[in-house]
Amino acid sequence: MxxxxxxRGLSARTCNSAPRSSGRAxxxxxxxxxxxxxxxxxxxxxxxxxxxxxxxxxxxxxxxxxxxxxxxxxxxxxxxxxxxxxxxxxxxxxxxDKFPIQRSFTAVGTGGQDFKQAMVAAVESVVGYVHTECVAEKHSSARKYISVTVGPVWVENGDQIVAIYQKMKDDTRARYLI
Incomplete structure (x- = not known):
């Protein structure tokens, strides 16, 4: 890639609030x-x-x-x-120096639920547990690709952002990281 x-359009919603509505893509x-x-x-x-x-x-x-x-x-x-x-x-x-901030991470790739779990694990390995309502998925029309959004999660510094993207990038099924 x-x-x-x-x-950097960050939501003010915290992870333990209601899940995202799918009305606005x-x-x-x-x-x-x-x-x-x-x-x-x-x-x-x-x-x-x-x-x-x-x-x-x-x-x-x-x-x-x-x-x-x-x-x-x-x-x-x-x-x-x-x-x-x-x-x-x-x-x-x-x-x-605006850290800590809330940040979402999106990955598009192949592999279905396994890919989703791998992207969640990549974020969790850096920032800790991510609530299930902070994970959203959307499949392509042919269901070949899946878009996984994890967040918003609290990020303490830029090093954590780099580490998360690196772990996501290490998965060969990832096509785009947003």
Whole structure:
């Protein structure tokens, strides 16, 4: 996996409250992203050319959200193939010293209930027990893929976020981590 997209739209709900309603689905835009849809993008002073792939994807996500009328409740954050150092720089920029925070982790993969249990175990191995109402799943229409969301859970620091994503990434059935 070369890039992992994540949105920091955090819920104020605690894990022991009522389960999530399935009425409002979250959508993720995964690479490749093209804001211009094949047309040359005009460069002006208001939108400087991004300096890295991460900045380009972040800008595309922001523009796409704005054009669809979505009001962002957080910041877009990317975990890229450049490694942990780049992620830590971006994390510090987005989160600063705002830890502990509530954070959800989503993985899309194959394997059904075994995959779901593996993703829950990956989060639990770092932050401890996760209540069952903090785990949501959604199957693709053909039931080939399953999306598992674990959280929100309390994360004490950026190292825990990195550790959770690393454990999730170690499962070969995982296709996308969001």
């Amino acid at each position: 070369s890039c992992i997209a994540s949105s 979250r959508r993720a835009v995964l690479a490749p992203c093209r804001a211009s849809l094949g047309q040359p993008e005009s460069l002006d002073e208001e939108s400087p050319k991004p300096q890295s792939t991460a900045e380009a994807i972040t800008r595309s996500l922001t523009e796409l959200s704005g054009s669809s009328g979505r009001v962002s409740l957080g910041s877009n954050l990317l975990l890229c193939a450049k490694g942990e150092e780049e992620w830590r720089r971006l994390s510090k920029k987005v989160y600063g």
